[in-house]
Structure formats: structure tokens, C-alpha cells
Amino acid sequence: MPLNRSDLPQDVLQLLAGGAVIPAHPLALDARRQFDRNRQRALTRYYVDAGAGGLAVGVHTTQFAIREHGLYERVLSAAMEDRLAWTERPMVMVAGLCGRTEQARKEARIAVGLGYHAGLLSLAALSSASEDEMIAHCEQVAQEIPLVGFYLQTAVGGPTLSHAFWRRFASIPNALAIKVAPFHRYRTLDVVRGLVEAGAEERVFLYTGNDDHIVLDLALPFTAMRAGQPVTVRFRGGLLGHWSVWTASAVRQLEMIKATIAANGGSLPPELLALDSRVTDCNSAFFDVKNNFHGCIAGCHEVLRRQGLLEGIWCLDPEEGLGAGQAQEIDRVYQQHADLADDAFVRENLQRWLS
16 A cells, blocks of 8 residues: 555654654675674664664665665565564654666555655666656655655765756655755755745755765754745754764764754854764765765774674675775774764663674
């Protein structure tokens, strides 16, 4: 049965509207590059206990190659099963959707059948299509599941999309949210402008995926014009590969940002603004910016390996690993930004998560 946003539990919609930390769930593999079910369970438990408001599974950080390895349904099923067994509190469950329309609709049906609430729709497979064709694709997939639009950065295969595209996307009745991740301020503003022009700012929630500007996206108001009047919107939360590590710290940061905005009428203290550059510096190491994001998945694995959550940094593609000098960059941010880590939290709970 297709899923519409009107079918979603009210507490899930309230979570999204209020702003949640949604980590992009990594894939745990063993030394043979086979699915490590126990470590995958431990990761899910970690995110739940860290206070994440949801999980995104089958997305870039989970490795798109799970599809060709026949792991898509198995990995989505594992995350749902482990989350439900570990907590009764509501969480937003987002499934990654890829490929051309037939494949994306099939994946959406699998996700709905497993109990997922929304699909994060990658347009990488349609990068050479027109915007009319992309909107038609979105409309067809939205017949299966509420959609989270995905502005993926061009460095990893995303197409450049106009404000008109985002106006049309936000007008789709089953559009639920937009993950804004072009790593580009002008293109981020295109999404804001399109959302406002569609009059959808209260219905379609903005979530940052801009790992190079996480704190400022969450802290600053964004204003666009509609009918000659300014309309101000805010990012509600984040759906981020960066938040697959140091997740308990990310939850604290989002709560602090919300509390600061509420207490100060929107004015922000310098120390909160300064946090943006520190978090971005950490991301530069985790995502291997110096090597054009070659090690963006392996870098997150390396942090989780150091914490004991993963046994190794193995990816499905043997060619995918840390970039040149990336381990040293992770050493550096660990030393310079140790207060942003959640290593103590992981140490206190690791054996319980692995049991």
C-alpha cells in the first residue's frame, strides 16, 4: 500500500517539524567485506542511545553499492528491527532511494513494507535529464512514499538544480522535507527561494546536509521574498553523514542551538558562531576534503573503529578507503577538538551495545 504524509504518526511529524538529529547510518562489514550483523546492531543502538531523532538507511553513507550486492532490503530491515527492539520512543525512519524511476519506486515499496516513514530520493542517476524529467520522476516516486528531496553536491554525482526545480518539488503533495547538501551557499539559497515561492515553508521541512556549514545552517534565519514581502525560514535539523560519528555531541549541539535561539530572540553569541568553523574543521578530516572526498565514507568508519564500534574501515568497494594523509588529519582534529567527541559516552556503553 502506498504511504502518504497524512498516514504518518503525528509524533513522527512533530519530530521532523521540531528538528531532529538524523544520522546517515553506515554499513558494518567484516574483514571479508561481508555484512557484520552484530556490529550493525551496535551502531543502531549507539544512535538510539545518543538521542538521534531518526535514522537514514540505504543512503550514501550506507554505501549505494548495497544494491548491487543484494543487501538493500536486508540492511533496511536490520535497522528497523534493531531500532524497534531497543526503544519504544518515536523515531523518523528514512530510506535512501536511488536509480531510475522503476528502481526508485521498487525501493520505496520495500521501505514502506518495512515501516519506513519517508524516502530520501537521490537524483544522481538522472543527472543528465531535464528538470521536467526529474520532477516527473519525483512525482511518480512520491506516489509510493513521502519524499525527502536531496540536493546532492556535484562532487559526488549530484546535478545542479534551479530554484524553479525546488519550487516545483515543494509543491508535490507528498513532499515532506528537503535535505540541502550542495555544499554551496548560492545553491542552498536556491532551495530556500524555491520553498518560499511554493508557499510550502510550513509543510516541507528544511534539513541541512551541508557538512561544511552545519552549525550556521541550524542557527541562522534564511529570508526570501514572496509577493514583495520577506519570508524567513529555518533549517529544522540535519540529515548528515557527519552525524554518523560523535552523534551524542551532535544531539547536544542541536539542543544548544535551539535553546539559544529561543532564549535570545534569535541573537547568537559569538561562541556559538565560532563552533561552526570547528565542526567544519572536523568534517574536513572525516570527509577527506583534501582528496576531493575520496575517503568520506572510510573516514567516518575510521572514527567508529577508533571508538570500538566497528572492527575495521572496510567498504564494499576494495578501492574505497582513507585518502592520502587522512588518518593524520583525523589525529589532528581528535587532538584539537577533543571536547566535540563523544568517546567517553561510547566507552561507557560499548559492551552493552555489542551484547
